[in-house]
Amino acid sequence: MQEKLSPFHVAILVYMIQSGIVMYRLPQMLAEHFGTNGWLAIIPMFLLASANILLIGAVYRLGNGVSILVILEQSIPRFILYPFYLIMSCVWAMIGCLISKHYVLIFQMVAFPTTNPMIFKIALDVLIFLLMTKSIYNISKATTVFFWMLMWMVLLLFFFYKDFHWSRLTPFIFQGSTLTIDGFFNVYSAFAGYSLCLFLFPYSDKKTKLIKAVLAGNLITAIVYIYFCFIAFGFYYYEQLKTLQFPLLNLLAYIQLPFVQATENLLYGFFMFSIIITAVMYFWSAKEISKRMFPISDRLLSAIILVAALGFSFIPDVISEVDQWLSYLGYAELALSLGLPLGLIVLLLIVRKRGAALNE
Amino acid sequence: MSKDRVTIGLLVLLIFLAGCGDQRILERTGFIQSTSYDLLPNGRVKFSISLPKADPEIKVSREFLTTVALSGKEARIKLARETNLMLVSGQLRTTLFGLSIARAGLWDHMDTLLRDPTISEQAKIVIVNGDAHELLQKNYKEYPRTGQYVDRLVEKEATGHTIPLTTLYSFTRDYHDDGIEPVAPIVKDAGQNIVVDGVALFHGSSYVDKIKADDSLIFAFLRGNFKHGEISVDLTKDTKESKTAMLSSLASKRKVDVRHETNGRTTVNMQVSVKVSVMEYVGKFRLSNDAQRHTLEQQISEIMTNRAARLIKFLQEKKIDSIGAGIYVRNSMSYRAWKKLNWYEEFPNVNLQCKVKVKIKDYGFLR
Amino acid sequence: MTNTDVQPQPSSSDNQVKPSLEHTLSEFQDCIDLIHRSYPELHIDLLFFGHQVDHDRLYQDIMNPLLSGETEAIPTILKQSRFIRVRDSKELIIGILSGKAAIFFLQDAFLVDVFGVNSRAISQSETETVITGPHDAFTEQAGTNLSLIRQRIKSSHLKVIKLSVGEITKTDVYVLYIKDIANMDYVNKAIERIKFIEVDALFDTNMLLQYIDDAPYSVFPQFLTSERPDAIGSKLIAGRIVGIVDGSPSAFSAPTSFFEYFSSSDDYYQRxxxxxxxxxxxxxxxxxxxxxxxxxxxxxxxxxxxxxxxxxxxxxxxxxxxxxxxxxxxxxxxxxxxxxxxxxxxxxxxxxxxxxxxxxxxxxxxxxxxxxxxxxxxxxxxxxxxxxxxxxxxxxxxxxxxxxxxxxxxxxxxxxxxxxxxxxxxxxxxxxxxxxxxxYLTPVAPLKLKDWKDVFIVAPFKFLTERPSQSRSPNKVKNKMKK
Structure with a gap:
């Protein structure tokens, strides 16, 4: 029985894909690239992401919910398509892999300075493998549980109300820094991930309200980001935010409960839930594409992708290198998330015209 | 279901791969709870640490180590040679800075504290009027081990707002903020015990001057809102009727108003309204009499206003805006104008007025 | 009565072996607990397990009417409904094994249910105790357990299906559900899985469950078991299906979710x-x-x-x-x-x-x-x-x-x-x-917020109007009181 996704599942799936490692650095990036009251910059980015999602929505509507891979294969010859498929699955597999690597490297920095990070990475990959071989419906079920296990942490922001000062926000908007295109896209990558919903077409039906759900997920992301960054900007002065590597960890570390201190040690572990989902969904998308080229068993294919990505992840071995790689891959992903729907729309329109011509 | 078996196998394999190099088992670890920094005349830093001892076989309550090094982390490496424990900084509670090093600027030494991911941003910064090493080394017989003694003392005093609670977080935050200067509590050795000596004022991260402990509550009025606090007011000089009043449960609210005059001068008006309960009053007024109580309120307000004015003058002379007037001036201007303004130079020229208004909310069981 | 068609293993080859006394006796050779009473003058032979029958009923239902009268009256008596005519030897043997008495009269064989075993009395559950609420618990006897449930749910819609598991033990397994409340998909799935079992022996509910659960390698139990008739009754009302295994004091219910294991029936018996x-x-x-x-x-x-x-x-x-x-x-x-x-x-x-x-x-x-x-x-x-x-x-x-x-x-x-x-x-x-x-994670995933008020907390009863969504009941409302 192929169960279809429900709107809520899609929404939180999108939220969990989007909120990944970028979140740890978001306030710093906003302060660096936007300066004072940088948290406001999330709003236009959210709108931009929503516009892009609407573009995907157009594909969904034009194609009547048919899998995009089917659409592509119907009108483009395989030998042109396959290299393109290969690039896509590589980009996604690499992103998924580097995200988990990045997470591991930060964990290593915080608590395990000398342990080989690849051990942790392999442990994460085992978990990723476990989840990605399940059906998307089961992935979404796991996502829901992880979502609740993460969401309560928003309540922790109450701890910062005492040291939050409105006057520290300053009345200036986007001052004290110069915005570069690079910087903009770096911050925008916090929203990246919605493009994966292109692959959810075959797993959704009318009841899923796919596009509305994706938009809702995007909205959850935006609200969480805005709230969190708003607190961060009122808690730290923006000049200080610029100097912090991972403001989220600093914020978490500030929480001291009577029975536990240095809570970031524990709470950072909780972020594994969102990292796992992000990584799994990228890998899953890579697998969905690869399945078209190599019709072998699901599990074998997943294993091959994971091992290949793991091998690749040995190359960048410090955080800054991973960051560099991730930002390049981020561009590739942004290009895909804009280019793919646009290309598909053109394709669908041509097909439709041709179909109309044939009918006459 | 062979998948599960494969996974379990993999997990078991990973378990054998685990590295144990990062274990910090409790009893083999030396938790640095307090550190002290002093600048030596030759430019090197005297660095001391104090570790609590939990081993029941060892009778002393703490281990004290000291060395001279260029930086804090270098010192830690040197000190590690002297102890059987693995030195870690994750439990650091207080950092004591001697006056010598505070004058030269703390920022170089803050780096190690901020960069180390294990150190909590809630670790306290305390300035020692004198030599921090000596203070930390000394054992005060009637008190807990020195590091904890200072820590508790500062924490307790800060809840009464006689001194600000300065943590790594608040110090760096104010350091980075261009509208306010950081402050820190300052303590000194008084033979048998340690006393709070007032509030240390910084420009950037360099110590400039201090406010006496008696004035520190007035300083707290100017710096922000708070609840709790006690102050004793000497009324003999300024009034005929009353001798002294002790005000408790202070709740202070600050309102700041910035005006840019046409002549280019900036006026900053601070309205501080304080609600107090009278715990002790020696004088002729009957506090249950509304008129008399209001007179007393006014008299106290006036004395406080004067003391505040003196304090502001002192700050303006020293050119340090420790009360954060700059934040309000900044928020009333455009970004460009603010950036053009050199607040450090401008602060003494600002017309900074403060008015304290005291209101007695209750006066105990006596009428 | 011929000896020709007696086979050493009658159950194997021929399905329809005519029941005969010799055949039955040879089948039960060396079973000293089998009692054989013969009344040659009446042409009656009685076969039963002495420890499995209720002797009062034996005398009242069989001995007295049959042995008091004459041979001519016997065929008329045997027409009474409690005498069930058996045409298959296998059926006869199973009947005797499950505590019935077999009567051979001339060429015919009959079975009479005089089952009566001294079993443990209904007592409190040792593993699931409650402070308030009913204290009775299931026993090892399926019949008693069924009656405990019937006493609580007096509805003709409560259906009971009997299945048999175990090649040797021939354990009775009953599947219970309430018609129009339970989803028939689940009922059919459960029956199908139970029928699929081919093992020699079955002694306990939890053993049965390991044969029919969805993921045998999982550490988590996938069926809820309970010894408490009130708890099991509430599962039936919730639209779940229930199973009872003869010889086991615990009944199971399905489908179940992880969170269901954390609720106890006395949550409902308190404020x-x-x-x-x-x-x-x-x-x-x-x-x-x-x-x-x-x-x-x-x-x-x-x-x-x-x-x-x-x-x-x-x-x-x-x-x-x-x-x-x-x-x-x-x-x-x-x-x-x-x-x-x-x-x-x-x-x-x-x-x-x-x-x-x-x-x-x-x-x-x-x-x-x-x-x-x-x-x-x-x-x-x-x-x-x-x-x-x-x-x-x-x-x-x-x-x-x-x-x-x-x-x-x-x-x-x-x-x-x-x-x-x-x-x-x-x-x-x-x-x-x-x-x-x-x-297994309902109502968290897939998310059913409506169910949360009956899973993580117990909302006031007037809000608990619907059956859990997991049971996918065709009749959702269980509480029609106005809010």
Whole structure:
């Protein structure tokens, strides 16, 4: 029985894909690239992401919910398509892999300075493998549980109300820094991930309200980001935010409960839930594409992708290198998330015209 | 279901791969709870640490180590040679800075504290009027081990707002903020015990001057809102009727108003309204009499206003805006104008007025 | 009556063997508990197991009417409905085995149900006790259990289907459901799976469940078992299906979800606030059981920063004499606790209690004094052990205790990373689990917020209007009172 996704599942799936490692650095990036009251910059980015999602929505509507891979294969010859498929699955597999690597490297920095990070990475990959071989419906079920296990942490922001000062926000908007295109896209990558919903077409039906759900997920992301960054900007002065590597960890570390201190040690572990989902969904998308080229068993294919990505992840071995790689891959992903729907729309329109011509 | 078996196998394999190099088992670890920094005349830093001892076989309550090094982390490496424990900084509670090093600027030494991911941003910064090493080394017989003694003392005093609670977080935050200067509590050795000596004022991260402990509550009025606090007011000089009043449960609210005059001068008006309960009053007024109580309120307000004015003058002379007037001036201007303004130079020229208004909310069981 | 068609193994080849006395007797050769009464003058032979029949009924229903009259009257008497004519030898043998008396009259064979076994009386449940609410529990006899349920649900819609499992044991398995409330998909699926079982023996419900569950490799039970007729009755009303195995005092219900194991029927017999509080307490207990010892290991091994200042010295002091790393210390203590629990369960109640005291106080105290463990760990281990017993369903609490060992191990190796990885793995595993094909994590995933008020808390009764969505009942409303 192929169960279809429900709107809520899609929404939180999108939220969990989007909120990944970028979140740890978001306030710093906003302060660096936007300066004072940088948290406001999330709003236009959210709108931009929503516009892009609407573009995907157009594909969904034009194609009547048919899998995009089917659409592509119907009108483009395989030998042109396959290299393109290969690039896509590589980009996604690499992103998924580097995200988990990045997470591991930060964990290593915080608590395990000398342990080989690849051990942790392999442990994460085992978990990723476990989840990605399940059906998307089961992935979404796991996502829901992880979502609740993460969401309560928003309540922790109450701890910062005492040291939050409105006057520290300053009345200036986007001052004290110069915005570069690079910087903009770096911050925008916090929203990246919605493009994966292109692959959810075959797993959704009318009841899923796919596009509305994706938009809702995007909205959850935006609200969480805005709230969190708003607190961060009122808690730290923006000049200080610029100097912090991972403001989220600093914020978490500030929480001291009577029975536990240095809570970031524990709470950072909780972020594994969102990292796992992000990584799994990228890998899953890579697998969905690869399945078209190599019709072998699901599990074998997943294993091959994971091992290949793991091998690749040995190359960048410090955080800054991973960051560099991730930002390049981020561009590739942004290009895909804009280019793919646009290309598909053109394709669908041509097909439709041709179909109309044939009918006459 | 062979998948599960494969996974379990993999997990078991990973378990054998685990590295144990990062274990910090409790009893083999030396938790640095307090550190002290002093600048030596030759430019090197005297660095001391104090570790609590939990081993029941060892009778002393703490281990004290000291060395001279260029930086804090270098010192830690040197000190590690002297102890059987693995030195870690994750439990650091207080950092004591001697006056010598505070004058030269703390920022170089803050780096190690901020960069180390294990150190909590809630670790306290305390300035020692004198030599921090000596203070930390000394054992005060009637008190807990020195590091904890200072820590508790500062924490307790800060809840009464006689001194600000300065943590790594608040110090760096104010350091980075261009509208306010950081402050820190300052303590000194008084033979048998340690006393709070007032509030240390910084420009950037360099110590400039201090406010006496008696004035520190007035300083707290100017710096922000708070609840709790006690102050004793000497009324003999300024009034005929009353001798002294002790005000408790202070709740202070600050309102700041910035005006840019046409002549280019900036006026900053601070309205501080304080609600107090009278715990002790020696004088002729009957506090249950509304008129008399209001007179007393006014008299106290006036004395406080004067003391505040003196304090502001002192700050303006020293050119340090420790009360954060700059934040309000900044928020009333455009970004460009603010950036053009050199607040450090401008602060003494600002017309900074403060008015304290005291209101007695209750006066105990006596009428 | 011919001897020709007697075969040594009549059950194997020919399906329709005519029942005969010789054949039956040879089948039951060497069964001294089989009683054979012969009345040649009346042409009647009686066969039954002496310990399986009710002798009063035997005399009243068979002996008296048949033996008092004359041979001519017998055919008329045998026409009465309690005499069931049997044409198949196999059926006859099964009948005798299940406590019926066989009557051979001339060429014909009849069966009469005079079943009467002295079984355990209905008593309180040992494993699931409640403070308020009904105290009776199921017994080992399916008939009694069925009657306990029937007494509670007096509806013709309560349907019972009888199945037989076990090639040798021929255990009766009853599947119960309420027509128009239960979803027939589940009913059919359960029946299909039970029919599919081909084993020699079946002795207990939990044994049956391991043959029919969705994921046999999972550590989690996928069917809810209970010894309490009221609990099982409420499952039927909730639209779930129920199974009873003859010879086992626990009934099972399905489909079930992970969260259902944390509710007890006496949540509903108290004020809703108390019920809600104890339910929330159980979920907190779940977290404590899973994480307390693991956190202790993780913190004392890797994350010393997390210890608050006031606890630091106490903890270090208590650890300072312990010669092992925290991981071994914790595993040692946890194993001891498990040994105590196991020993307590195996021994008679009185001795069990003594063991508990000896183990809990003496060993704990001595272990600390000998410097084998720290006293903080004793508290931690004891707290998580107690918390594990809060779970009302024993099968679930056992599973959780097992999982805890995995988490302790992971925490000892990778600290908080291991802990997070462990929790992640558990969630991933659970997300793939199903019970009769429906998600094990309902109502969290797939999210059914409507169900939360009856799962995580007990809302006031007037809000509990619908059956749980997991049972996919065709008739959703169970409470028609106006709000």
């Amino acid at each position: 809703w606030m108390l019920g809600s509080a104890s339910r929330l307490l159980r979920f907190i207990a779940l977290i404590i059981t899973l994480s307390f010892t693991a956190l202790y290991v993780s913190i004392t091994t890797y994350h010393y920063e997390m210890i608050p200042e006031n606890l630091l010295l106490t903890l270090t002091e208590s650890r300072s004499r312990v010669p092992f790393p925290p991981l071994y210390e914790a595993l040692f203590m946890e194993t001891t606790i498990e040994l105590l629990r196991e020993a307590g369960a195996r021994l008679p109640t009185k001795i069990g209690q003594t063991i508990g005291i000896v183990g809990g106080i003496v060993i704990g105290q001595a272990a600390v004094q000998a410097g084998l463990t720290s006293n903080i760990l004793i508290i931690t281990v004891a707290a998580s052990a107690i918390a594990s017993f809060v779970t009302p369903a024993y099968v679930m609490s056992a599973s959780i205790r097992l999982l805890r060992f995995g988490l302790i191990l992971l925490a000892g190796i990778w600290g908080n990373f291991g802990l997070a990885a462990g929790v992640t793995a558990i969630v991933i595993h659970m997300s793939g689990l199903t019970s009769l094909g429906s998600s």
